[in-house]
Amino acid sequence: MPFEALDFYNVDSLLTDEERMVRDMVRDFVDNEVLPKIEHACRDGVFPDEWRVTLGEMGVLGAPLKGYGCPGLSYTAYGVICRELERGDSGLRSFASVQGSLAMYPIWDFGSEEQKNYYLPKMASGEWIGCFGLTEPDYGSNPGDMITRAEDMGDHYLLNGAKMWITNGSIAKVAVVWAKLDGVIRGFIVEDGDEGFSAPEMKGKHSLKASVTSELVFQDCKIPKDRILPGVKGLRGPFSCLNNARYGISWGAIGAAQACFDSAKEYSLSRIQFDHPIASYQLVQNKLSWMLREITKAQLLAYHLSQKKDAGNWIPEHISLAKMNNVDIALEIARVARDIHGANGILDEYPVMRHMANLESVKTYEGTHDIHNLILGRHITGIQSFTRHLS
Amino acid sequence: MNITIIAETSGNQLHSVTSQLAGAAGSLGGTITLLCPGGVGESEASKISGVSKVVSLKGDCFSSFDSGAWSAAMTPHCEGVVIASSSPTGRELASQIASKLGVPVVQDLTEIGQDLKMTRSIYSGKAIETSTASGSCVITLRQNSFESAGSDGNAELITVDSTSEVSVAVKEAMAKAGERLDVSEADIIISGGRGMGDPANFSHLNEVADVIGAAVGASRAAVDSWDEIPHSMQVGQTGKTVNPSLYIAVGISGAIQHLAGMRSSKYIVAINKDPDAPIFGVADYGIVATWEEALPSLKEELAKL
Amino acid sequence: MTIAVLLKQVPDTTAKIAVSEGRVDQGSVSKWSTSPYDEYALEYALQLKESGAGDLVAITCGPSRSSKMLTDAAAVGVDSMLHVEADTSEMDSKQIQSILAAAIKHCGADVVLCGKQAADTNSGSTGPGVASLIGAACVGMVSEVSMDGDGFSALRGSPSGNERVVVSKPCLFAFDKAATELRRPNVKGIMMAKKKVIEKVSPGDLGVDIGESGIKIHAHDSPPEKPPGQKFEGAESVPTVVAKLREEANVI
Ligand SMILES: Cc1cc2nc3c(=O)[nH]c(=O)nc-3n(C[C@H](O)[C@H](O)[C@H](O)COP(=O)(O)OP(=O)(O)OC[C@H]3O[C@@H](n4cnc5c(N)ncnc54)[C@H](O)[C@@H]3O)c2cc1C
Ligand SMILES: Cc1cc2nc3c(=O)[nH]c(=O)nc-3n(C[C@H](O)[C@H](O)[C@H](O)COP(=O)(O)OP(=O)(O)OC[C@H]3O[C@@H](n4cnc5c(N)ncnc54)[C@H](O)[C@@H]3O)c2cc1C
Numbered sequence: 001m002p003f004e005a006l007d008f009y010n011v012d013s014l015l016t017d018e019e020r021m022v023r024d025m026v027r028d029f030v031d032n033e034v035l036p037k038i039e040h041a042c043r044d045g046v047f048p049d050e051w052r053v054t055l056g057e058m059g060v061l062g063a064p065l066k067g068y069g070c071p072g073l074s075y076t077a078y079g080v081i082c083r084e085l086e087r088g089d090s091g092l093r094s095f096a097s098v099q100g101s102l103a104m105y106p107i108w109d110f111g112s113e114e115q116k117n118y119y120l121p122k123m124a125s126g127e128w129i130g131c132f133g134l135t136e137p138d139y140g141s142n143p144g145d146m147i148t149r150a151e152d153m154g155d156h157y158l159l160n161g162a163k164m165w166i167t168n169g170s171i172a173k174v175a176v177v178w179a180k181l182d183g184v185i186r187g188f189i190v191e192d193g194d195e196g197f198s199a200p201e202m203k204g205k206h207s208l209k210a211s212v213t214s215e216l217v218f219q220d221c222k223i224p225k226d227r228i229l230p231g232v233k234g235l236r237g238p239f240s241c242l243n244n245a246r247y248g249i250s251w252g253a254i255g256a257a258q259a260c261f262d263s264a265k266e267y268s269l270s271r272i273q274f275d276h277p278i279a280s281y282q283l284v285q286n287k288l289s290w291m292l293r294e295i296t297k298a299q300l301l302a303y304h305l306s307q308k309k310d311a312g313n314w315i316p317e318h319i320s321l322a323k324m325n326n327v328d329i330a331l332e333i334a335r336v337a338r339d340i341h342g343a344n345g346i347l348d349e350y351p352v353m354r355h356m357a358n359l360e361s362v363k364t365y366e367g368t369h370d371i372h373n374l375i376l377g378r379h380i381t382g383i384q385s386f387t388r389h390l391s
Numbered sequence: 392m393n394i395t396i397i398a399e400t401s402g403n404q405l406h407s408v409t410s411q412l413a414g415a416a417g418s419l420g421g422t423i424t425l426l427c428p429g430g431v432g433e434s435e436a437s438k439i440s441g442v443s444k445v446v447s448l449k450g451d452c453f454s455s456f457d458s459g460a461w462s463a464a465m466t467p468h469c470e471g472v473v474i475a476s477s478s479p480t481g482r483e484l485a486s487q488i489a490s491k492l493g494v495p496v497v498q499d500l501t502e503i504g505q506d507l508k509m510t511r512s513i514y515s516g517k518a519i520e521t522s523t524a525s526g527s528c529v530i531t532l533r534q535n536s537f538e539s540a541g542s543d544g545n546a547e548l549i550t551v552d553s554t555s556e557v558s559v560a561v562k563e564a565m566a567k568a569g570e571r572l573d574v575s576e577a578d579i580i581i582s583g584g585r586g587m588g589d590p591a592n593f594s595h596l597n598e599v600a601d602v603i604g605a606a607v608g609a610s611r612a613a614v615d616s617w618d619e620i621p622h623s624m625q626v627g628q629t630g631k632t633v634n635p636s637l638y639i640a641v642g643i644s645g646a647i648q649h650l651a652g653m654r655s656s657k658y659i660v661a662i663n664k665d666p667d668a669p670i671f672g673v674a675d676y677g678i679v680a681t682w683e684e685a686l687p688s689l690k691e692e693l694a695k696l
Numbered sequence: 697m698t699i700a701v702l703l704k705q706v707p708d709t710t711a712k713i714a715v716s717e718g719r720v721d722q723g724s725v726s727k728w729s730t731s732p733y734d735e736y737a738l739e740y741a742l743q744l745k746e747s748g749a750g751d752l753v754a755i756t757c758g759p760s761r762s763s764k765m766l767t768d769a770a771a772v773g774v775d776s777m778l779h780v781e782a783d784t785s786e787m788d789s790k791q792i793q794s795i796l797a798a799a800i801k802h803c804g805a806d807v808v809l810c811g812k813q814a815a816d817t818n819s820g821s822t823g824p825g826v827a828s829l830i831g832a833a834c835v836g837m838v839s840e841v842s843m844d845g846d847g848f849s850a851l852r853g854s855p856s857g858n859e860r861v862v863v864s865k866p867c868l869f870a871f872d873k874a875a876t877e878l879r880r881p882n883v884k885g886i887m888m889a890k891k892k893v894i895e896k897v898s899p900g901d902l903g904v905d906i907g908e909s910g911i912k913i914h915a916h917d918s919p920p921e922k923p924p925g926q927k928f929e930g931a932e933s934v935p936t937v938v939a940k941l942r943e944e945a946n947v948i
Binding site for chain 2: 715819833835873918933941948
């Protein structure tokens with residue numbers, strides 16, 4: 001039976017026909033190809049390659065980008081895609097976010113014509129997987145102080161340093177890596193097989209188990225001169241990618257929350273304790289109605305943001321608010337849903353524990369919850385509080 | 392009133408549903424003519440009580456099924472209300488004949504009342520429609536919904552040579568794998584679902600079926616998961632609609648699309664390990680147990696009878 | 697050559713059906729979908745088109761909400777769409793078939809694919825009746841069709857198994873469940889569908905006078921509630937149930 005997502009205010013009626021068709025397409029993929037396999041993929045700690053193929057066939061990778069074989073959909077459609085994918089699993093949505101917003105987007109926005117023609121069609125079709133290397137072992141929330149360096153050797157660049165927590169790293173053909181050249185942050189395209197480049201996978205995650213996370217290691221990594229992204233210098237490069245990915249996450253989190261709500265509702269109606277379904281008890285109803293309230297607000301937030309994004313009248317702080325709020329409530333909904341399921345909630349027969357564990361990562365990556373607080377704090381007060389000189 | 396019955400055949404024999412068609416026709420009152428396509432079962436047909444004339448249509452066009460050719464040969468002999476079986480071939484013939492006669496067709500009736508008041512189920516059993524025809528019409532009747540006529544008749548037998556242009560040529564016939572009774576033919580069906588765990592476990596259903604002469608059916612999940620279980624066994628929305636006296640569902644959850652195909656069974660028995668499985672909502676007798684525990688005992692008990 | 701596929705929009709098979717004032721309450725249907733067998737017909741029609749058999753037109757006769765189904769069909773690759781706008785709910789088989797036959801002629805199609813029956817009326821009259829009206833060879837219970845020289849080769853169910861049959865055009869195939877499910881659209885298809893215009897006509901535009909229905913529907917009713925069944929715990933209850941089947945139910 002096709003998934004009936006909670007949509008109390010019928011927010012989806014605001015979508016265009018085209019956006020609704022895209023939604024149904026992705027929902028069908030998740031129902032028929034993702035959900036039957038997701039627990040296996042998590043147990044084995046792999047991202048099933050057939051999902052890459054199908055995402056490419058559906059044509060949803062790099063959704064809002066136009067030209068160069070990219071889909072050219074609205075940002076709203078991109079949001080809907082993220083929501084439907086994350087209803088399946090945050091790892092699946094992460095794959096699509098990284099591919100589209102973090103790897104394809106910088107090439108599309110800051111790349112040379114040659115780079116765009118060479119990389120984008122193959123990335124849109126899913127043939128080549130991309131990854132995005134910003135975070136380093138010692139620099140997470142504060143990427144501006146990164147250590148990874150590029151040196152101009154005349155006929156090539158030499159990269160040295162390491163990136164960590166890189167989604168898709170070990171399975172990527174194309175890595176967009178941010179490194180300092182003469183003290184200025186620049187984007188470089190590193191390809192699988194480049195001399196001095198390796199991408200060992202990080203194992204042992206309790207979260208996003210169906211997503212590949214890796215280190216990127218550069219030891220005198222030699223890359224040709226035409227692999228620098230000519231169009232951007234400084235933190236604006238990586239941050240503009242993050243804006244798009246965070247926007248997608250603000251929608252994606254709703255999908256995970258809808259899945260948890262759905263499971264909690266079904267479970268509470270069928271679970272009998274003290275002679276009655278637990279759904280008949282006020283404490284449980286309070287939890288369910290709180291979930292409904294938060295999901296509905298998150299939907300309206302995401303939808304309105306999508307309209308601003310499509311109209312081009314947005315600021316990064318708008319996105320920070322939506323990412324922060326929607327992931328926060330999704331994680332809390334997953335936790336409460338887990339509670340409603342009792343012991344069953346820890347089993348992989350129900351999706352809630354998986355979503356809960358996944359959302360812990362989602363809360364941290366793409367700017368931690370508190371970093372977004374600080375971004376909004378700076379916006380309100382005009383005073384940055386990321387750092388200060390401690391005497 | 393004149394009534395024309397299209398005999399239903401099964402290989403070289405008259406299909407038993409033909410007697411049910413005659414039984415239903417008898418209840419309407421009128422002169423009953425029975426058409427035997429290809430002459431199949433003509434002598435048996437002439438013994439069905441209440442039939443006054445059997446028209447045995449002979450000709451090359453009947454050597455394989457072609458509803459266009461068959462209906463062209465049969466339509467000139469159709470008078471009054473035309474009745475056929477609601478089998479796949481019966482429905483196809485009925486609607487072609489109706490179209491050639493320029494009258495409407497109403498399919499798969501489960502009851503016929505006074506003044507040809509027709510009852511049929513629609514929306515896969517989720518609603519019932521009653522209607523009447525303002526003029527003549529063609530109808531098809533659901534198997535096992537009407538009493539059979541007796542076999543003490545003595546109808547006049549007329550043989551007619553028919554020719555008509557055949558446009559569907561059979562190149563190859565592939566027989567069904569098993570010898571087993573088809574679910575649409577059976578009065579007792581035992582069906583297995585995904586809960587059987589493995590297609591090899593259908594052998595346990597076969598064993599029970601052998602004891603009581605039942606057909607073995609399956610849910611779509613079983614058909615889709617396992618190549619060994621052919622679609623011809625599928626009961627439900629996109630499988631067969633069955634109407635047996637007894638339907639035994641084993642390891643079937645009772646999804647709405649499965650119910651669509653079997654909810655009109657006279658009695659339903661469900662064996663499922665999940666006490667909340669929706670199948671128990673339609674079962675007359677539910678047994679909360681695994682099939683591994685229940686089937687051996689079921690076989691034993693049935694064998695005692 | 698033009699291939700036509702006939703599609704009907706019906707309540708989704710999971711939707712609840714409510715009856716009010718003697719008719720199924722269409723307004724209360726939560727979700728409308730393409731009738732399942734029609735989806736198989738559409739998939740194989742697309743395959744025929746892709747093997748070079750010709751252009752593919754999707755035809756429906758139904759109320760205005762059915763247009764969405766045609767747009768969905770365009771997203772998976774049909775070339776053009778014809779929507780005969782009419783309320784078919786009280787039409788008899790003859791009326792609906794005459795409209796569809798005229799629509800097929802209007803499109804110039806000589807190969808027609810459809811489902812063996814629709815999930816609402818559950819009749820199975822349309823395909824064969826239309827075949828008869830347009831003078832096409834009719835193959836029912838089809839689970840596969842492909843081009844074979846100038847004609848077509850199809851696999852159809854028969855009482856004793858399966859048969860491979862060949863026909864030449866004009867011909868009509870009424871689909872049973874088939875091996876290949878309807879493909880999922882992709883973004884390209886969805887964007888293209890947006891640009892394709894659905895041709896909308898009335899039965900009158902096609903020159904059809906459907907006249908009066910020969911069938912008068914008296915009522916739709918909800919099926920009678922079954923009395924609640926008896927439930928037994930454990931395999932120990934099997935002898936009890938068998939005894940009841942024999943004594944209460946009299947079925948064995
Ligand atoms: C599964 C996964 C996948 C990832 N994928 C990628 C990827 O593809 N590419 C990539 O570049 N990165 C990726 N990351 C890295 C991610 O972006 C970082 O983890 C994130 O930016 C936080 O950095 P950190 O983990 O070093 O935490 P830290 O920056 O060390 O933060 C630790 C804690 O301190 C808080 N904190 C930090 N600074 C302040 C401050 N000034 N005031 C108050 N509180 C503060 C944070 O909010 C947090 O709670 C991924 C991470 C995970 C978990
Ligand atoms: C358009 C459409 C058309 C469809 N058409 C059909 C159709 O024609 N026919 C059809 O059947 N379905 C059809 N379906 C599919 C339907 O929705 C269900 O998916 C299907 O019926 C489920 O089959 P099942 O009951 O065998 O499997 P499940 O729903 O997986 O149920 C298996 C059952 O087995 C029980 N079980 C497990 N182990 C044991 C054991 N050891 N002993 C006893 N019980 C056990 C479980 O408790 C469970 O209830 C259709 C769906 C759609 C969308």
